[in-house]
Amino acid sequence: MIFGRTERGKPPVEPVTLKILVAGGFGVGKTTLVGAVSEIRPLRTEELLTEAGRPVDDTSGVEGKHTTTVAMDFGRITLRDDLVLYLFGTPGQERFWFMWDELSEGSLGAVVLADTRRLEDCFAALDYFERRSIPFVVGVNCFEGADRYPVDAVRQALDLDEDVPLMLCDARDRASVKEILIEVVQHAMEYGAKRRQSVTS
Amino acid sequence: MSRDGQGRGHWFDDEAGPVVRPYAMTRGRTTSAAQHRLDLIAVVIAESQADDSETDQTLSPEHVDIVGLCRDAPQSVAELAAELDLPIGVIRVLIGDLVDGELVHVSRPVPPAELVDESILRDVITGLRAL
Numbered sequence: 001m002i003f004g005r006t007e008r009g010k011p012p013v014e015p016v017t018l019k020i021l022v023a024g025g026f027g028v029g030k031t032t033l034v035g036a037v038s039e040i041r042p043l044r045t046e047e048l049l050t051e052a053g054r055p056v057d058d059t060s061g062v063e064g065k066h067t068t069t070v071a072m073d074f075g076r077i078t079l080r081d082d083l084v085l086y087l088f089g090t091p092g093q094e095r096f097w098f099m100w101d102e103l104s105e106g107s108l109g110a111v112v113l114a115d116t117r118r119l120e121d122c123f124a125a126l127d128y129f130e131r132r133s134i135p136f137v138v139g140v141n142c143f144e145g146a147d148r149y150p151v152d153a154v155r156q157a158l159d160l161d162e163d164v165p166l167m168l169c170d171a172r173d174r175a176s177v178k179e180i181l182i183e184v185v186q187h188a189m190e191y192g193a194k195r196r197q198s199v200t201s
Numbered sequence: 202m203s204r205d206g207q208g209r210g211h212w213f214d215d216e217a218g219p220v221v222r223p224y225a226m227t228r229g230r231t232t233s234a235a236q237h238r239l240d241l242i243a244v245v246i247a248e249s250q251a252d253d254s255e256t257d258q259t260l261s262p263e264h265v266d267i268v269g270l271c272r273d274a275p276q277s278v279a280e281l282a283a284e285l286d287l288p289i290g291v292i293r294v295l296i297g298d299l300v301d302g303e304l305v306h307v308s309r310p311v312p313p314a315e316l317v318d319e320s321i322l323r324d325v326i327t328g329l330r331a332l
Binding site: 013014015016017018019037043074076077079080083084085086088102103105106108174178181182185186188189192193 | 240241242243244246275277279280283308310319322323324325326327328329330332
């Protein structure tokens with residue numbers, strides 16, 4: 001199973017755990033992204049809101065989506081016996097924002113997923129990570145049936161800082177998601193290095 | 202309490218929700234004395250003397266479940282909550298009890314200040330590439 005299961009009596013490996021957040025608007029594909037790379041089926045609590053949430057949650061433009069994420073979805077990637085990465089999907093609706101602070105504390109960085117049909121849905125997430133100086137990467141999820149825009153146009157529409165990476169992705173595709181996650185970690189490294197520089201200079 | 206068990210032969214069904222209110226399992230407590238804000242990815246590890254937790258009369262079935270799962274392999278707080286289908290808040294209180302009773306200990310996740318440690322980040326990148 002997971003982290004180096006051991007014989008009884010022997011002390012088990014105590015892994016170092018890290019987390020990356022996956023944020024973005026409702027129905028943008030956060031759980032899909034987590035599921036694409038996780039070694040466990042992401043924990044889902046979204047069935048609960050299937051019917052009851054319909055009058056509240058605005059699904060116009062994303063009619064294909066019938067459920068919403070109430071708490072959080074998470075997945076796990078065991079990188080080594082002693083190194084485990086967790087991916088947490090942040091709650092999509094603003095009424096669950098109280099969970100964000102707790103989720104973002106101690107996180108390595110974040111992916112903000114954007115849908116070009118409803119770009120404004122990710123503004124809140126961008127603001128959140130910018131204000132808290134959490135390194136993040138924007139992934140534009142390329143939905144079938146959605147218009148494709150040049151990367152620069154999307155970047156402009158989001159008013160992103162120059163150093164924030166933006167990439168086109170497919171949240172269903174494992175290789176694509178892997179790339180995004182690597183980008184997050186690389187960005188976090190550069191971000192950390194820059195911060196140290198500005199502290200010492 | 203399994204979903205299947207609730208459904209059949211009873212006047213209530215799944216839509217009634219859990220039959221026991223979640224915080225009944227913590228006897229109404231929403232925090233525990235020993236509770237040092239457990240992070241969702243903090244790892245819970247069973248102590249070696251926790252082997253006879255099944256016979257410990259002071260423990261609730263949920264306590265015993267947690268110890269059992271952690272004895273198989275260390276578990277994160279989020280995974281325990283998912284596995285036992287309990288709210289994070291309830292799991293935190295129960296883990297606090299077990300820490301008090303020295304049946305488990307909790308290893309903290311890497312503190313944010315150390316996150317910029319490049320060697321860890323490099324290891325993560327290497328690991329992701331190898332997936």
